[in-house]
Amino acid sequence: MSQNSEPIIKIRNIHKRFHTLRGTVHALNNVTLDVMPGEVVVVVGPSGSGKSTMLRCINRLETIDGGSIVVDGIPLTGARNINKVRAEVGMVFQSFNLFPDRTALGNIMLAQRVVRKRRRAEAEAKAHDLLVKVGIPEKADAYPGQLSGGQQQRVAIARALAMDPKIMLFDEPTSALDPEMIKEVLDVMMALAKEGMTMIVVSHEMGFARAAADRAVFMDMGQIVEEDVPDVLFSNPSHERTKLFLSKIL
């Protein structure tokens, strides 16, 4: 997509270990990844391969034990105000994590008011625009408990977009959804990709990957095994592990 020479996300040799009662899990092992502005990267891999951990490291929901991450020119390890970085990086969770005590509109407005210090009218107008964009303007006053999973996830995407992020991270956004609701979420993501948003998507939606992604990354055992154009990676993988994994899910 964009031909800028400088990547917006630079991940260099990061390591992440989790210490549990049963011992140490090496969740990320020497992972290096660059994402260019406007690029859409799909990350696939078996459960426990470190896909989500990598995503969470990018907005420092997890700290890294080694290596470096630079987001939009700001090194995360030394970032003094991590909240500024986070506001530039939107994140969508598998379990939506909407605030259950606020309406859809309230969910989208909260961070705008608190973090971006926007006026109420401004935040409300923005929230309405975003609800139109994700296709559920009529649900503005509904509480998360009154929404279906697909609607909730779309509100969650709108909530992240309200901060005008430069990067969007999607952590298995459709895994918790019923099959017939997946499409409505993917449509929103597809539209976002077409607008040139930089996205990293952890997902096994091959259709979405083929249609929208510039690059697909296969991770296993905390390492990036292989990366390529989605069509190539999915139809003609070069590594045995990738082939094995793809044969299981396709």
Place this chain on the structure above:
Amino acid sequence: MPDESSRTDPVQPASVLPPEHSGEGIPEPSAYERTIGWLASLPWWAIILGVVAVAVLYSMLTSVAYQRVIRFLTDDPQSSTTDLFSVVQIVGEPQSIIGRYVGETEDSVQTVIYNLLDDVIDHHLVTQTGFIESESPAAITVRTLDNQLITIPKDRIETEERTEDRDGVRITLTYIDRVTVTGIMTDRDDDTMTIRTVNEETTTFSTDRILSRESTVIPCDTDANPGCEDREVVTIERQGEIITGTLNTLSQTNMSLALPGGDTREIRQSDVDYFHVPTLTIAINQDRADQAIAPGDEVRIAFVEGTDITAALEELNSLEDIPVPLQYADGEARAALVSYPDIDAALEATGTGEVSGLVYLASDEDRLAVADWMDENPDSGVILPTPPRECQRGCEVTVKLVDETISGAVLEETDDEITVQTVAPEFVVLDRDSILENRRMEPGVCALNNLRGCNAGIFLTLRVTFIAYALALLIGLIIGLMRVQHNPFLYAFSTLYVEVIRGIPLLVILLYAGFVVSPWLRDNTPISLSDEWEAIIGLAFGYGAFIAEIFRAGIQSISRGQMEAARSLGMSYPQAMRYVILPQAVRVVLPPLGNDFIAMLKDSALISVLALPDLLQLGRLYVSRTFRAFEGYNTVAILYLLMTLFLSMLVRIIERRSRLPG
């Protein structure tokens, strides 16, 4: 973008349905039908309990004894009062002093004022003598020419002007003179404050008591006070009041009567003209008195028909030096009371041994009846174990107070009654700007239009509970937030607080607050806690630990994803706590918080150990005064119950209100 969401729409709330859908031909049930339906759905025991409760409450509210307890426990409120506050205000108005200045040194000021300026002050006031007064650097004392010493603190001097002439230094001081106004605030608006400095005194009495009456007219000084009216002042010699009641106590200086209405009245002996106290006579048969008596035997005691013998029997019971058979007490002998038409018949029966003894309460005229009879029948065998004496307690007495002379203005007069104002009230209207110092402002008497003045009983319990709970919520919230921090100091400190406080009985914490912390603060800091605040702080710290644990549990019950979502949107930790986690946590912890509130209302009964007149303490006081334990504690229990039931209803409503849709 296709919208497939309508299929999964949740059920719409009923309120948004168009009305024609709400009842297909079924009419909305009326309030009466709904009430009947609700009653019918209750279990049988609830209905029985409800009926019993209503019956008990009705009989309580209509019983004079219970009404009296309730009045006592609610700080005896009046229906209305003008005594909103009792106040002491310092007001000032500028004054000038002019004189001659002699000089001052570093630690003292010597001022001589021997000549007031002729053009300012009336000529005849001026004398040529001077006085030297020394004062500390804080104040100047000047002696004016009319020989008055005035000490003016230097901080009150507004302007000071010194001029030299051939006699020395002339000093002109403008200072603020302070006046203290003490009284009862009766009215207040934005600019002024009306204070009644002298209370009105009126007396209302029957016109039958007027012995003589004179009236004089005091003409009005129209020069000083234009528009005033002449006042008529009456002087009435009034016959002393005649009071009849049951004697409670009788001493050399005082007597206390229980009046028929249930009130008691203390009367000083010096106010008493004369009073009649019946004479109590106890006579016994000599032979019977010497006989032994077995437990359970019946002792026949005579009394005269129609006389009041309860006091006499009580008296008889308290006499310890009379022979055994007349001991009127359980376990020794049963008393069988036998009535006789008159005292002679009763004495005769005593003499014949028909009865063992007699009790007789004689009014003034026939107090000598027994002695007369004994003189006439010297061999009757009747003896008096103790000489006849005045009844000490329990019998009916009549007291006549001394006549007195009163004077004042007649406020109201009918054929039967007259109301005389013996002391006219005096009011001072203060300009609120001129108030220099608000020395003291205390709520006046407890009344329905001045609830600020209600301090005792149920009011104290409610006030202490509400303030203490608000403080406990604050403490609990802070400590609860500290308990979920990773900072080891905050975590350790809050855990220590919770564990220590939770492990000590609330009563001990209250005693600590009242007798350890508060005296220490008084000795070592300028903080002086009132009893009420000791109780509030004790309760707040005691409950803070429990509420902290509730908040901690509530915060931890919110899924981690909420915090992550908030942080990923760029919120700081405090922002995420404040806007995302706490609002949800509070919903979760509302029921246990409501529980704790009700528990605290009940535990506030413990503050009576700090000698605070709370509901329980007043109840105990009432019981110890009247020995009516049943009514006293019943009322205390029911008042607590009513308050907690009301609160739990309130808590339930709040919970329902805070429930999220969907």
